[in-house]
Amino acid sequence: MPKKNIKVYRQQFINQGHAIVENVLTIKEAKKGAAILLDKIRPESPESYAHIWGTRRQLKTPQHSIPEIAQFATHPKLLEVISHMIDGPFRLNTEPIPIVTFSGKVCGCLKDGNWRGHTDGFSDSPFLEREGSFANAWLTFADIEPSGGAMTVIPGSHYLIERAAVDPQFRAEKEENNVYTAKENLDGLDWNPEEVTLKAGGVFFYDGQLVHSASDNLLQQPRLVCAYTFIQKGGQEKELNARRAIHERFNPNHLKVMDDQMKQLVGLV
Numbered sequence: 001m002p003k004k005n006i007k008v009y010r011q012q013f014i015n016q017g018h019a020i021v022e023n024v025l026t027i028k029e030a031k032k033g034a035a036i037l038l039d040k041i042r043p044e045s046p047e048s049y050a051h052i053w054g055t056r057r058q059l060k061t062p063q064h065s066i067p068e069i070a071q072f073a074t075h076p077k078l079l080e081v082i083s084h085m086i087d088g089p090f091r092l093n094t095e096p097i098p099i100v101t102f103s104g105k106v107c108g109c110l111k112d113g114n115w116r117g118h119t120d121g122f123s124d125s126p127f128l129e130r131e132g133s134f135a136n137a138w139l140t141f142a143d144i145e146p147s148g149g150a151m152t153v154i155p156g157s158h159y160l161i162e163r164a165a166v167d168p169q170f171r172a173e174k175e176e177n178n179v180y181t182a183k184e185n186l187d188g189l190d191w192n193p194e195e196v197t198l199k200a201g202g203v204f205f206y207d208g209q210l211v212h213s214a215s216d217n218l219l220q221q222p223r224l225v226c227a228y229t230f231i232q233k234g235g236q237e238k239e240l241n242a243r244r245a246i247h248e249r250f251n252p253n254h255l256k257v258m259d260d261q262m263k264q265l266v267g268l269v
Contacts, residue, residue: 006084009205013085014131017158017210018196024077024139025201033141034200036068037224041100055104056149056214061095065251067258070096072139073228074261081203082230087132089233091242091267094249101149101223107213115152115193115215117180120208122165127158127207133232135205141224142200149217150195151204154180157211160189165209180211233267243267 006021013019025033041050041057051058059065072078073092082090108115123130144150164170164186182191195215196204206212217223233239246268247255255268263269 006081010085013205013207014128016153016155017127018153018155018204018206018212020196020198020202020204021081022198022202024081024203025072025075025141027200029072029075030141030200033069033072033139033226034224036066037098037100037141037226038222040066040069041098043102053214054106055102055217056099056106057102058097058099061097062249062251062254065095065254066098067254069098069226070254071259071262072096072226074265078137078139078203078228082135082137085132085135085137085205086230086232090135090230091233092265093229093231095251095254096229097227099223099225099227101214101217103149103217103220103222105216106149107152107215109147109216109218110152110193110195111147111218113182115181115213117152117154117193117211117213118178119161119174119180119211121178122171122174123162123209127162127209131207135230136208137228137230138204138206138225139228140198140200140202140204141226142221144195144197144199144223144225145219145221146195146197147216147218148197148221149219149223150197150215151206151212152193152195152215153206154189154191154193154211157186157189158207158209160186161209161211239267 009019009021045057185191
């Protein structure tokens with residue numbers, strides 16, 4: 001964990017729509033996770049098992065899961081970071097998504113100027129009202145180097161997207177063709193995509209309305225990450241409804257093998 005006050009990272013998240021926290025896992029812990037991912041996810045994984053987006057392999061959830069990787073959600077240092085990114089009690093909301101990006105094309109390359117981004121849909125509430133109620137945490141199990149398939153983002157674009165989404169025409173167009181490129185840019189958006197590079201054991205956060213996407217992996221080293229989505233706990237009725245629907249968000253077999261800490265974190269107990 002960095003010595004820098006976690007509030008600095010949260011402010012970066014507010015300003016830029018993404019933030020990085022380093023040294024959450026030890027090198028030994030990260031290597032353990034990397035070995036598991038490379039054993040479970042391979043380039044030839046069939047489409048029924050993995051989402052294929054260029055050379056990126058993403059497990060479909062909750063149909064599939066890797067409990068050993070999901071268990072990292074209970075890591076004390078990760079939970080400490082999340083506690084500073086979310087106001088009040090929180091829980092793991094969905095089955096973690098293990099992702100491996102092998103060498104090859106994904107969504108373009110910054111060097112070639114052909115990178116294209118997207119957003120994860122549009123929110124019906126302003127970012128500053130939602131901030132502090134969720135955390136999309138991507139945990140890295142191997143160093144992510146430049147041109148190594150890193151998630152690439154346009155800092156600050158979440159605010160511009162939020163304002164643009166008020167226009168029904170823009171919203172309809174992007175719901176049909178959710179792509180942003182240097183040539184098909186949004187008016188007023190500074191096209192300055194940046195790769196999110198960091199060492200193994202680090203975590204990066206992002207907001208879904210930030211223009212982002214994975215980039216081509218020009219290296220031999222696969223990008224090894226897992227996405228964990230945490231949300232702020234609600235009232236008694238909301239949490240009761242969430243528990244009733246937990247089998248829709250988590251793999252049934254995974255639920256059966258969870259330890260007590262994991263069960264508590266997902267809201268099963």
